[in-house]
Amino acid sequence: MSKISRRDLLQYIGAGGIGVVGGVLYGESVQQNVELLIPQVVPPEDYSPGVATWYNTVCNQCPAGCGISVRIREGKAKKIEGNPVHPVSQGRTCARGQAGLNALYNPDRIRTPLQNVGQRGSGNFEEISWDEALTTVGSRIGRLKIDNEASRVRLLCGRVRGHLDELFLQFMNLLGSDHYQQYDFTYPSALMAANKMSFGTDVLPYYDIRNAVFLLSFGADYLGTWISPVHHSLAYGHLRQGREGRRGKTIQIEPRMSLSGAAADEWIAARPGTEGLLALGIAHALVSEGHYHGSDRDEWSKALQAYSPSLVSAETEVSEDKILRLAREFGTSTASLAIAGGATAAGTNAVASIVAVNALNYLAGNLSQPGGIIFNPDPAFSATAGSRQAGFQGMLDLIGAMKAGDVDVLLVHDTNPVFALPDNVGFRQAMQNVPLIIALSSFRDETTEMADLILPTSTYLESWGDDVPDPGVGFPVASISQPVVATLYDTLPVGDIVLSLARQIGGELPIHMRWGTMEEFIKERWREEYDQRGSEGEEQEFEAFWQAALEAGVWGQPGAVAGDQPVPLSSSMIASIADPVSRFAGDESDYPFVLHPYLTATFFDGRGANLPWLQEMPDPMTSVVYGSWVELNPVTADELGIREGDVLDVESPAGSVRVPALIFPAIRPGVVAIPVGQGHAAYGRYARDRGVNPIHIVATLIDDQSGDLAWAATRVKLKLTGERLQIIKTDGVTRTLGRQILGPENDHA
């Protein structure tokens, strides 16, 4: 890296990997020569037997956008590690990131284009050629375009950022359809909406956990699933032991202990749905005890009048002492930070709750401060990808349009709404009204199974692309995704499929989308970015920059600090405070338990369920593998006479699932929890017909302000079925029994 001269403005974060694109060249040549006895008399470029090459690219197992390095030996991917120069992952990876290799070498990948020949959804597919597939799609869409009916074409994809998002947008615009949407179950819509109200801008800021001293988390499992778990874990390590003589403290407020709850110094199970109220109670105490010194102190105390600790204590069932103590610690610590996510951001009061948490941050004076909330400068590019998020309302609209027969062609890529929406919204049924469904997918998940035509995509380890991590890390960052191995099967990167379709449809599409491949497109866009940013200073050829960027896998401007920091107006913050108490679907007398579905560190929202390493990775909190379970407090279980392994019918007003019980000591009585991720009806041999999907029985209540699905606001009842099922788990004795395993003076069993 040091050999490359650079401009002041364009700098890398450090030295990167060794190889660039040789893996592709190598892979192509070895495929033809594999039978020869001495196949490598003239070895392919960048190849020596027994020597590993590392390529940097971007992880795609969750939306955090971690940089990864992939170890290649003899043209095969062997190991994924974090890219040490990437500011998000800093050389680290989570379990899901490591398991990306299981996606690449998954036995259930789609290997050729497929056409449905049976009834829709029956899984009766026949292989066809790419020519045939692209012609079918191209002529169908082309016909609609000629007839000026292109708005009957819809594109739905997962959370796509970077220039692939631009490519999709351009494709749909040229086609004449403004129906390009994204759907990701884990997209923090409520958090965005709340930030819009509190700070006047609907962006994800950077939560500086690393430099915080007192972290108050309302339901956000920041170490397992929330926004950027690897980055947060790095920050957590530093918060605990990274500062000499100063150990940060964390508090977790949630009805069921998550990984972050286990790590916290104190875990508080407030009554479900009242977490935001608790935040206001703390805010009240903070102001009334004199820990807030702003000039608008009186206005705040007036706004918070109704939330005195004694009243809040009665509602939340958290003792008044505790509220006062939390307020004191939050108000007096040098760097306090409050975050909200998980179930707190998934009630009918989601936005109101997060606004309350934002108010806490304001009162602690941590905005734009180290250890507080830091607003990112504008991203390097792709600033508007988030605006394509359909959200729950957008999906309902799509379902409505499909039912009304307004959709002729539905293109689906990298999203699985049949799995990730409640059953009773009827996405699957509505798909029956669409004449042509085309899935651009690597795996036959539930949504792909409904397609008429499957265009197989290469995995992210075989594709070109780029990414802008969201949220940023406080300065502009962009990552490059490059193929680390040759494409295994007759598949194409999704960008290349879009470009091929554009050529197939013809008209002005191929004129504007003139790139032959995604690689060409990405490179041209990066050249434009480069030209825009680096007009002064030392001259550096773009090619050298590009090679260096590929090696590092990431480009960033660490010196550039956030420009205009939003200065939230106290008055508008005060005005946005609303009574945050969640409603629940189902009457308490009929449905006595609150259902707490939670994303898991193993499968995230279910997308990891087809990876065998993750199926065999014990759930971090319960050690269960291969299956689903419903968690019950030991006292509740005792009262109902339920033992571990008793199969229960968990019935909500919207449906029911049959799942074995697990006695879990860290869940509030009156709450039952089911992990999200299992319960696939398709998605390959490792995922199919295993466990249950709690999203399917979630009632369709929505958040009052953002309109997003309130997936933590459903009540259920339990019924013993009399059946029993062995829950497979690795735990044996779960108490230390005085063996001092956790340290000589640390055994409180």
Next chain:
Amino acid sequence: MSTFVEKLRQYRKPGYYDKFDYHWTMTIDLDRCTGCEACMVACQAENNLPIVGEKRFAENREIKWIRIERYWEGEYPDVKMRFIPMLCQHCDDAPCETACPVFATYHNQDGLNTQIYNRCIGTRTCAVYCPYEVRYFNWFTYTWDEPLEQQLNPDVTVREKGVMEKCTFCIQRIRIAKDNAKDDDRRRVRDGEVVPACVQSCPTEALVFGNSNDPEAKVSKMMKNPRGYKVLEELNTTPSIVYLTKVHS
């Protein structure tokens, strides 16, 4: 036989390993560990651990060289979950080594407790003797669904039925680092040059690995932390892993 016993005695003398260049040691800071299990999957990827399947898992036939043990403390609402990563402790006085009738497990001069797969006859005595229960037996020859086998690490043997296996501190990485040091005319590998897969992946940097014979190594400094302890120390196994206990506030 007498020479062997003499060797064994000398080998048991405290400080014996200081004579050699390396004594590989790990520290695990439980105040940083969040129990996320990234280390487990990293180990599975690096060391060709089998995918045993649901049925075998139900029979407790799983193989995980590193695992996270969970311990509950207290009762609701004052309940706490404590995690501790458990892997081969590479004991200097390892009970497993004295147990093996064919010397398939022995101590190498780097302070590693190593397992020679093709010498192992599968008596499983070592697993019985190990107080940490970190030895895993191959009850079956496992296979990978094609093409998952393409991921297998060529630096690590794929084990077969009838063989005991366990954590090696990623000895293949140690070998590569030593080779590189030799190529560069260095006598020792640098601190931080050897990073086992679990240590490499750890998102909270709870795991630190290095040569404790080098007083400047990060691991040597970590070992001096007053929070340090060894698990089941009273058994006099002299583990090479130092845990730093969690802080209670």
